[in-house]
Amino acid sequence: MSIITLTTDFGLDNWLVGTMKGVIKSINPEAEIVDIAHGVRKYSIAEAAFVLRNSYSYFPPGTIHTVVVDPGVGSKRHAIVLKTRRYYFVAPDNGVLSYAVESEEVETVVNIENEEYLLTPISETFHGRDVFAPVSAYLSMGVQAEDFGPSLKEITSLTRSVPRRINDRELVGHVLCVDTFGNLITDVTAKLIEELFNLSKATRFRILIRDREVVRICHTYSDGKENEIISLIGSSGHLEISINQGRAGDVLGMGEGGKFILKVV
Numbered sequence: 001m002s003i004i005t006l007t008t009d010f011g012l013d014n015w016l017v018g019t020m021k022g023v024i025k026s027i028n029p030e031a032e033i034v035d036i037a038h039g040v041r042k043y044s045i046a047e048a049a050f051v052l053r054n055s056y057s058y059f060p061p062g063t064i065h066t067v068v069v070d071p072g073v074g075s076k077r078h079a080i081v082l083k084t085r086r087y088y089f090v091a092p093d094n095g096v097l098s099y100a101v102e103s104e105e106v107e108t109v110v111n112i113e114n115e116e117y118l119l120t121p122i123s124e125t126f127h128g129r130d131v132f133a134p135v136s137a138y139l140s141m142g143v144q145a146e147d148f149g150p151s152l153k154e155i156t157s158l159t160r161s162v163p164r165r166i167n168d169r170e171l172v173g174h175v176l177c178v179d180t181f182g183n184l185i186t187d188v189t190a191k192l193i194e195e196l197f198n199l200s201k202a203t204r205f206r207i208l209i210r211d212r213e214v215v216r217i218c219h220t221y222s223d224g225k226e227n228e229i230i231s232l233i234g235s236s237g238h239l240e241i242s243i244n245q246g247r248a249g250d251v252l253g254m255g256e257g258g259k260f261i262l263k264v265v
């Protein structure tokens with residue numbers, strides 16, 4: 001019996017996620033369904049890819065990861081099953097799997113076409129119900145990836161956000177996403193910060209963001225004083241800009257794609 005995870009931008013205040021679960025259970029009553037996230041920012045393929053990257057590998061081998069953040073639903077974009085050495089992924093081919101497969105050994109990618117495993121007629125606006133849910137359920141029952149359709153040679157990949165180096169002491173970083181607590185998760189990694197310090201022999205750093213300045217990396221959110229903007233390395237291994245028990249994104253008026261300068265001194 002395989003676990004099926006669900007990641008969507010559907011939210012939980014409507015019937016969409018529940019309906020997908022109903023389809024899965026109707027096909028495989030023994031399926032174990034785990035919600036990863038349903039609050040991905042609407043239509044944000046990049047955020048969905050980041051959420052999946054930070055969660056998928058903590059599940060046991062054989063898990064089926066189903067992702068439905070699909071602004072192109074009903075278009076000519078492919079719906080795919082991607083099999084790696086350890087996992088299955090079921091998703092629209094729009095880049096949501098970009099980051100997850102970077103660390104995986106991909107074995108098979110197929111375009112979902114076999115209507116034997118779909119709900120028909122297929123809605124042009126709800127492939128989560130009619131395509132991705134039933135395919136995930138049939139995979140959990142042992143149907144092979146190759147049975148769902150013809151193979152694909154490649155998938156759509158996102159261009160990864162990377163900091164722009166200005167010199168050995170300075171870079172421009174970007175906000176990847178804002179989490180549910182308002183923390184700004186950036187594309188600056190702990191490894192990159194370490195490299196900056198080693199190259200420059202610096203001992204301190206400054207982050208210049210909007211009209212604010214951050215001058216220390218904390219170990220925990222609670223290390224910050226009330227209303228103090230701090231930074232820390234979060235569980236994803238990325239630099240976060242945060243406020244203890246506050247929402248940094250709201251205070252700074254910054255969201256996905258926002259820029260800041262990091263200097264070591």
